[in-house]
Amino acid sequence: MNDLKSLIIPDKVPRHIAIIMDGNGRWAKQKGMPRVLGHRSGVKSVREVTEAAGEIGVEYLTLYAFSTENWSRPPAEVTALMSLLVETIRGEIRDLNKNGVRLQAIGNLEALPKSSYKALLEGIEQTKNNKRLTLVLALNYSAKWEILRATRLLAEQAASGTLRPEDIDERAFENALSTRGIPDPELLIRTSGETRISNFLLWQIAYAELYFTPVFWPDFGKEQLFEAVLSYQRRERRFGKISEQLV
Ligand code: IPE
Ligand code: IPE
Ligand code: MG
Numbered sequence: 001m002n003d004l005k006s007l008i009i010p011d012k013v014p015r016h017i018a019i020i021m022d023g024n025g026r027w028a029k030q031k032g033m034p035r036v037l038g039h040r041s042g043v044k045s046v047r048e049v050t051e052a053a054g055e056i057g058v059e060y061l062t063l064y065a066f067s068t069e070n071w072s073r074p075p076a077e078v079t080a081l082m083s084l085l086v087e088t089i090r091g092e093i094r095d096l097n098k099n100g101v102r103l104q105a106i107g108n109l110e111a112l113p114k115s116s117y118k119a120l121l122e123g124i125e126q127t128k129n130n131k132r133l134t135l136v137l138a139l140n141y142s143a144k145w146e147i148l149r150a151t152r153l154l155a156e157q158a159a160s161g162t163l164r165p166e167d168i169d170e171r172a173f174e175n176a177l178s179t180r181g182i183p184d185p186e187l188l189i190r191t192s193g194e195t196r197i198s199n200f201l202l203w204q205i206a207y208a209e210l211y212f213t214p215v216f217w218p219d220f221g222k223e224q225l226f227e228a229v230l231s232y233q234r235r236e237r238r239f240g241k242i243s244e245q246l247v
Pocket of ligand 2: 079
């Protein structure tokens with residue numbers, strides 16, 4: 001694994017990696033275990049990947065932990081996921097601080113169950129001075145919701161006369177998103193073999209490199225993250241230009 005890490009070019013490490021952590025349920029099913037144990041094992045991967053991201057100098061790591069659509073799952077699974085969230089945040093604060101990780105969150109957070117919301121705010125508050133890596137949890141998140149909310153906010157400002165419609169540019173729009181101040185992810189990873197975006201960061205991934213792996217989230221660790229970063233570093237990001245124009 002150290003070999004893989006040594007192949008990573010430090011100057012070309014993505015500043016921001018976003019991950020759709022998928023496959024916990026299938027991982028558990030394959031082992032004849034209840035789905036919830038898959039989610040529990042997934043926490044191990046979160047820990048390992050956060051550590052690995054910090055080691056190679058990633059500045060922002062955004063993890064899709066619960067989508068707005070996930071409320072449609074069986075109530076027992078939703079409840080288990082919400083308790084796991086509280087338990088994990090509370091249990092990890094000490095290590096987050098030790099490793100210089102600042103916790104943040106995006107999504108419709110106020111609509112989370114009270115205890116989850118409270119644990120989340122505590123985690124954010126208690127890690128706010130850390131500087132090494134920002135870990136952004138996407139919770140009760142939906143990209144369409146986020147884009148609509150931004151649109152509404154800008155419309156309200158325009159209607160009240162504090163914003164001229166002609167001043168709505170990319171920057172103004174980005175400042176109205178919940179990812180305000182966070183650079184767009186250069187690399188988006190999805191585990192478990194699914195090749196869809198599932199309403200994640202639609203605006204922000206406009207030019208991200210996409211990396212899909214069949215590995216289920218509980219089996220995704222340091223080595224798999226390094227492989228994804230190496231794949232990213234082998235790609236040519238042209239941004240509409242042709243190869244010869246790139247320096
Ligand atoms: C991802 O794993 C975790 C969440 C969506 C909360 P899944 O629970 O979606 O696992 P699969 O896709 O059913 O295997
Ligand atoms: C996407 O995974 C959401 C999270 C990883 C939190 P899902 O498993 O919910 O996505 P779909 O339903 O397969 O698109
Ligand atoms: Mg899934």
